[in-house]
Amino acid sequence: MTAAVGRVTLVGGGPGDPDLLTLAAVRALGEADVVLYDRLAPYRVLPELAPQAEHIDVGKRPGHHPIGQSGIEQLIVEHARRGAHVVRLKGGDPYVFGRGSEEVLACHAAGIPVRVVPGVTSAVSVPAAAGIPLTHRGTSRLFTVVSGHAPLEEHELEHLAGLGGTIVVLMGVGTLPSLTAGLRRAGCDPDTPVAAVERGWTDRQRTTVSTLGGIMEECFRVGVSSPAVLVIGEVVRLAHDRDASIEELLARSAELTARG
Structure with missing residues (x-):
């Protein structure tokens, strides 16, 4: 007798703080048989939230991808075909530079039911953690979220500069030199x-x-390093980091410059 096909739930884990997991995410983890998690997901709470599940680390790190995207999709499908409820726990939101749509398509192609649980994207939550609003009346009425994984083309930079408002860059530390130079050219x-x-x-x-x-x-x-979110725009003047105001942050920068 053939075992019943399982199901897949793609869960957005938010920026990493377990308190920012949604109720739907917690419920999905509690029902999981297998959890495939990323390095930026809140995986440290899996023993508590998914105690009965098998936990599999499929996280990619800069320059080190032990399991490629196609391999991750294959694992998802294989476990689901054995009848398991597979939870794919991702950092942020699965549909914001999370390759969630690729994993959904892989499930559809294999005839496996799949559901997506949105997560709190780092594009919004990480600036908020530093006290930076992405919009502010009279300052910015729009924001654009950009992947910094690869350098932007010249026409993309021109469009980005022309939009105005706030620019949020994810995965942008490595391409920061080309981004800043390109925006100035634009x-x-x-x-x-x-x-x-x-x-x-x-x-x-x-x-x-x-x-x-x-x-x-x-x-x-x-020594800024990944993971980091870049925010470009006048809203940065409203920033505070924990108890530090924007004036204090700028003073720190000025002090470091003077030391140099």
């Missing part, structure tokens, strides 16, 4: 404020604030 003011928020919603969160013309030097000076 007409952005070099004095536009920029914030780099590292490890948002963790006890090691840090915000580095400068300008479009100076952020590269500041990031190099203080």
Whole structure:
């Protein structure tokens, strides 16, 4: 007798703080037989939230992909075909640069039922952790979310600069030099404020604030590293990091510059 086909739930785990998991995410984890998780997902709570499930680390790290995307999709399908409820736990939201749509299509192709549980995207939550609103009356009435995984083309930079508002860049530390230079070529003011928020919603969160013309030097000076979210725009002037105001953040940058 053939075992019944299982099901798949793609769960957005938010920026990493378990408190930002949705109720639907917690319920899905509690019903899971197998959980495939990423390195930026809140996987440390899996023993508590999915105690009966098998936990499989499929996380990719910069320059190190032990299991490629096609391999992850194959694992999802294989476990579901054996009758398991497979939860694919991803950081942020599955549909915001999370390759969730690829995993949904793989399930559809295999005839496996799949559901997506949205997550709190780091594009919004990490700036919020640093006290940066993406919109503010009279300052910014739109924001654009960009992947910094690969350098933007010249026409993309021109469109981005022309939109105005706030620019949020995910996975952008590695391509920061080309991004800042490209936006300046496209007409952005070099004095536009920029914030780099590292490890948002963790006890090691840090915000580095400068300008479009100076952020590269500041990031190099203080050693900004991934994961980090970049925010470009006038809303950065409203920032505060925990108990530090924007004035204090800028003063820190000025002090470090003077030391250099």
